[in-house]
Amino acid sequence: MVRLSRHLSWRELNRLADDELDADSRGLAIEHVAACPKCSGRLSFLGSLRNAGRDMRHPTPPRELLEDVLRSRSEGLRSILPAISAPQRSPRRALPAVAAVAIIASLALLAPLFFAPEAGAGVSELKFDPPRPVPGEEVHLSYRPATELAGEAEVRLRLRLRRPDSEPPRETLGTHAEVILRPDAEGRYIGSFQLPPDFAFASMAVETSAGDRVDDRGGRLWSMRAHGDDGTPRLGALRQEFLVLQNRSWPDAAAVLHEMTLLYPERAEGWSLQLAHELPVQLPDEAAAGLARHREIFRGLQNRAERLESSAEETAAMARYAASLEDTAAFGEWLARLEALDAAHRLVVSARVSAFYTEPVQALAYLERLWSTHGSEANAIYKEGFQAAIRAGDRKAAHRWALRGLDVDGDDLWIRDLALALVMDPETRERGISEIRRLLAHLGEAADEVRPLNSTLEEVHRGSLRLRANLRVELAEQLMASGDLDAAMRELEAADSLGQWLPELYRARLEARLLEGGKQAALADFHRLDADPVYSRKSVDSLRHRLPPVSTADLRAGRERAESEMVQRVLANQFRRGLPPSELRTSTGQPITLESLLAGRPAVLLVWDRRVFGSAEDTEEVVRARNLLAGGPGQLLWVTSELDSESLQVFIREAGLGLPAHHDPRSKLGTALGEWGSRGYYVIDRAGMIRARTDSLMEAVRHLEVLLLGSRDTA
Amino acid sequence: MQHRVDDRRASVSEKRPNPDLLSRLARGDTEALREIYLWYSDDVYRIALRLTGSSADAYDVTHDLFLGLPEAIQRYDPERPFPSWLRGVAVRTSQMRLRASRRRREVPLPALRELAVRPRQEAVVDRITLEKALDELSPDLRSVLVLRELEGLKYQEIADLLGITKSATAVRLHRARKRLSDILRGSPWSG
Numbered sequence: 001m002v003r004l005s006r007h008l009s010w011r012e013l014n015r016l017a018d019d020e021l022d023a024d025s026r027g028l029a030i031e032h033v034a035a036c037p038k039c040s041g042r043l044s045f046l047g048s049l050r051n052a053g054r055d056m057r058h059p060t061p062p063r064e065l066l067e068d069v070l071r072s073r074s075e076g077l078r079s080i081l082p083a084i085s086a087p088q089r090s091p092r093r094a095l096p097a098v099a100a101v102a103i104i105a106s107l108a109l110l111a112p113l114f115f116a117p118e119a120g121a122g123v124s125e126l127k128f129d130p131p132r133p134v135p136g137e138e139v140h141l142s143y144r145p146a147t148e149l150a151g152e153a154e155v156r157l158r159l160r161l162r163r164p165d166s167e168p169p170r171e172t173l174g175t176h177a178e179v180i181l182r183p184d185a186e187g188r189y190i191g192s193f194q195l196p197p198d199f200a201f202a203s204m205a206v207e208t209s210a211g212d213r214v215d216d217r218g219g220r221l222w223s224m225r226a227h228g229d230d231g232t233p234r235l236g237a238l239r240q241e242f243l244v245l246q247n248r249s250w251p252d253a254a255a256v257l258h259e260m261t262l263l264y265p266e267r268a269e270g271w272s273l274q275l276a277h278e279l280p281v282q283l284p285d286e287a288a289a290g291l292a293r294h295r296e297i298f299r300g301l302q303n304r305a306e307r308l309e310s311s312a313e314e315t316a317a318m319a320r321y322a323a324s325l326e327d328t329a330a331f332g333e334w335l336a337r338l339e340a341l342d343a344a345h346r347l348v349v350s351a352r353v354s355a356f357y358t359e360p361v362q363a364l365a366y367l368e369r370l371w372s373t374h375g376s377e378a379n380a381i382y383k384e385g386f387q388a389a390i391r392a393g394d395r396k397a398a399h400r401w402a403l404r405g406l407d408v409d410g411d412d413l414w415i416r417d418l419a420l421a422l423v424m425d426p427e428t429r430e431r432g433i434s435e436i437r438r439l440l441a442h443l444g445e446a447a448d449e450v451r452p453l454n455s456t457l458e459e460v461h462r463g464s465l466r467l468r469a470n471l472r473v474e475l476a477e478q479l480m481a482s483g484d485l486d487a488a489m490r491e492l493e494a495a496d497s498l499g500q501w502l503p504e505l506y507r508a509r510l511e512a513r514l515l516e517g518g519k520q521a522a523l524a525d526f527h528r529l530d531a532d533p534v535y536s537r538k539s540v541d542s543l544r545h546r547l548p549p550v551s552t553a554d555l556r557a558g559r560e561r562a563e564s565e566m567v568q569r570v571l572a573n574q575f576r577r578g579l580p581p582s583e584l585r586t587s588t589g590q591p592i593t594l595e596s597l598l599a600g601r602p603a604v605l606l607v608w609d610r611r612v613f614g615s616a617e618d619t620e621e622v623v624r625a626r627n628l629l630a631g632g633p634g635q636l637l638w639v640t641s642e643l644d645s646e647s648l649q650v651f652i653r654e655a656g657l658g659l660p661a662h663h664d665p666r667s668k669l670g671t672a673l674g675e676w677g678s679r680g681y682y683v684i685d686r687a688g689m690i691r692a693r694t695d696s697l698m699e700a701v702r703h704l705e706v707l708l709l710g711s712r713d714t715a
Numbered sequence: 716m717q718h719r720v721d722d723r724r725a726s727v728s729e730k731r732p733n734p735d736l737l738s739r740l741a742r743g744d745t746e747a748l749r750e751i752y753l754w755y756s757d758d759v760y761r762i763a764l765r766l767t768g769s770s771a772d773a774y775d776v777t778h779d780l781f782l783g784l785p786e787a788i789q790r791y792d793p794e795r796p797f798p799s800w801l802r803g804v805a806v807r808t809s810q811m812r813l814r815a816s817r818r819r820r821e822v823p824l825p826a827l828r829e830l831a832v833r834p835r836q837e838a839v840v841d842r843i844t845l846e847k848a849l850d851e852l853s854p855d856l857r858s859v860l861v862l863r864e865l866e867g868l869k870y871q872e873i874a875d876l877l878g879i880t881k882s883a884t885a886v887r888l889h890r891a892r893k894r895l896s897d898i899l900r901g902s903p904w905s906g
Contacts, residue, residue, distance in 0.1 A: 010889050010893070011885065011889065014885065014888055014889050014892065015885070018863065018869075018870065018888070020869070020870055020885075045896065046892065049845065049864050049892065049895070050864050059760060059761055059764050059770070059773075060757055060760065061756050061757065061759075061760035061773075061774070061777050062774065065756070065760075065774060065777060065778060066749065066752050066753075066756070066781075068778055069748070069752065069778055069781040069782050070745060070748070070749070072778070072782050073743075073745070073748070073782060073785075074745075077782060078782060078783055078786060079779040079780075079782045079783035080783055080786075080787075081779070081780060081783040081784070081786075081787040081804055081807075081808060082804065082807035082808060082811060251744070251745070251746030252745075252746065254746065255746050255749045255750065255753075258749075258750060258753060259753060262753055643739060643742070643744065665739075665742060665743065665744050666743060666744070666745060
């Protein structure tokens with residue numbers, strides 16, 4: 001090899017340092033550097049540059065950046081990014097590229113003019129400081145109201161606070177708290193709040209101090225997570241956020257799980273929930289691939305868990321993961337470990353009771369033993385006990401478990417079931433009735449503790465009329481079953497006085513009259529059921545044979561009277577509101593508006609994501625609604641936030657929906673309707689005005705038919 | 716904890732997202748944007764911070780990039796690896812940021828002069844020195860140096876990202892190093 005007798009040029013040294021010399025040149029250069037202090041010093045400098053570069057921080061973007069991006073997009077802001085052309089190999093092409101950058105740079109400056117937020121002043125904003133609070137910390141809140149709440153002397157921020165171990169939520173669950181926010185000189189409303197030490201996650205909405213107007217961010221609500229000292233969201237915070245979102249938005253819940261697995265890959269919970277969340281909406285091929293991947297992850301977690309001591313929650317997560325993977329051996333093993341850690345854990349209790357499913361007497365014996373040692377520690381014990389007693393047909397045991405449940409649980413829905421069961425037994429009837437009366441009063445009060453964050457006092461009060469009427473009907477049915485017809489009739493009359501149109505009430509009252517022997521008196525309710533467009537025709541026909549013969553003319557007259565009452569009662573709650581702007585897509589990706597879909601026909605608009613609300617019952621109800629409307633002037637329109645996919649098409653086919661899906665991928669329509677993440681049924685008249693919104697599809701169908709009936713009468 | 720997560724992200728960021736995810740992103744699907752963000756935001760932010768030298772500018776670059784990504788993705792050639800395409804967008808956006816406005820100086824000049832007074836035998840560059848000295852380079856020189864020394868890219872990769880030739884990359888790299896050595900007067904380049 002020829003030795004270099006000169007110093008290396010700058011070009012050679014750079015290429016040597018950067019490993020860009022060919023092999024021969026490299027050998028010569030290295031030989032020279034080894035013997036030359038000057039070139040060696042220069043090379044060392046280049047090496048130290050590289051080492052310093054390696055030592056440089058690996059910064060991570062601030063946590064709030066993602067939310068900032070998403071908020072900006074939701075407000076309609078966009079940015080124009082520089083074009084990245086194919087790799088440039090020719091120096092002559094460099095100039096146009098630079099020119100393009102310059103042009104794009106100038107366009108970027110103009111971008112805000114073209115992409116000004118559409119909603120602009122209509123968008124409110126809630127900020128917290130610190131943005132990544134830790135439990136126990138004081139949080140300063142700053143709220144910039146939209147037009148609707150601007151100018152208020154003060155506003156009220158309502159929060160639902162959840163602990164890391166809070167059970168899956170319903171709207172009214174979670175500890176209620178509120179903060180009064182007062183305006184500062186810049187028109188922002190400010191206040192502060194001390195987070196409790198066991199804080200994990202909060203949902204929030206702002207309302208007037210009178211509670212008559214609510215800013216719930218288009219139904220989306222604001223949220224706050226608990227963070228660790230290093231600014232990472234806590235696992236418990238992500239868990240609670242997922243539990244809240246899983247009943248509202250499939251993709252948002254999936255994103256939280258994704259984050260959970262990224263931040264806590266060594267914990268089973270995120271993976272287990274991810275598998276359970278994704279599996280039901282996957283096609284067989286996707287599901288098989290997903291299961292294979294998750295089995296691999298599960299094996300890794302198991303190996304790790306062998307070396308470490310797991311908490312009860314982590315052990316439960318492993319057991320759930322094994323169950324989702326249908327690995328019964330692993331499930332049994334993890335369940336045994338969990339039982340050793342916490343015998344009253346709800347997973348242990350439900351698994352053990354399931355094993356005794358066909359032998360409820362044995363299940364009851366197991367639960368009695370568990371209750372005697374763990375009692376009120378876990379609601380799971382009484383719930384399983386109550387249900388096992390009903391399965392076993394052991395009325396006394398059911399009442400015993402119901403009384404236990406009433407002592408330990410504060411959940412209204414469970415209290416209703418337990419109390420109604422107690423009504424059946426003369427010994428416990430008074431207790432059951434008094435619990436129902438307490439619930440009835442509770443529902444009407446719309447107390448903040450139970451009022452959903454996104455509802456005004458008036459909305460809750462209006463909605464409570466129907467709930468109260470239904471509860472009275474349920475109580476009456478129990479009283480009838482236990483032979484107290486007088487008390488049942490009093491409850492039914494009280495329910496009727498609330499002014500709702502309730503076929504369940506008419507049926508119960510008809511049965512009560514027949515039991516009393518008043519066949520003639522039962523006819524009025526028969527006419528009501530006959531007039532109802534949703535009530536089963538088969539039931540109406542079978543009832544007819546139990547009633548005295550009626551002439552066709554009397555039947556028609558009775559039906560017309562009932563229809564008139566129905567129109568008056570159903571339409572009492574309607575309103576008139578224009579449609580919000582919509583940017584829907586057909587399954588072929590073509591843009592389409594709601595107006596063009598309606599085409600001047602009245603409709604029930606179904607805003608429904610089958611990934612969130614796709615139970616068999618829900619799906620059957622959609623099919624039933626479609627059948628009820630078929631052949632008439634009304635139509636059923638379906639809008640979903642889900643994008644079109646093979647999975648969705650398979651679902652539509654297999655469920656027999658017979659409905660095309662119209663896509664609203666950004667949930668813009670739901671947000672514009674103030675109902676983001678909700679399943680909503682809207683009744684739209686011929687003029688394209690929204691006339692009602694209900695939580696029940698059958699009620700929406702009835703409302704539409706009644707609307708048509710009313711307009712026919714008018715015509 | 717944070718390091719572990721960062722390491723993991725760095726290791727996965729070379730992964731190509733599946734075409735479905737990109738097509739959902741192109742349709743403006745928020746969930747897809749969130750997912751892409753979780754995969755790649757560390758890389759984008761790191762590049763932006765190193766190129767601009769300012770955490771405020773890095774924040775803005777990262778924000779603007781993800782804000783415009785659903786529209787920009789329509790210009791993405793699926794034949795190219797997505798991570799390197801995105802890295803290119805990050806580099807260009809950062810350069811635009813540097814050119815569009817004179818960046819706020821986080822290190823005043825006197826501090827740089829202090830740094831420059833170093834004995835010849837300590838002709839090594841530590842992390843802090845490098846971070847501060849990079850501030851003195853022009854956007855073009857800074858870009859090429861950052862991509863080579865901090866991101867570890869090869870000449871051709873740098874050339875592709877910046878839309879220049881491989882030779883131009885070598886020239887700029889030398890100039891950047893020479894300029895650094897002028898700033899850090901004790902370096903062997905000054906001899």
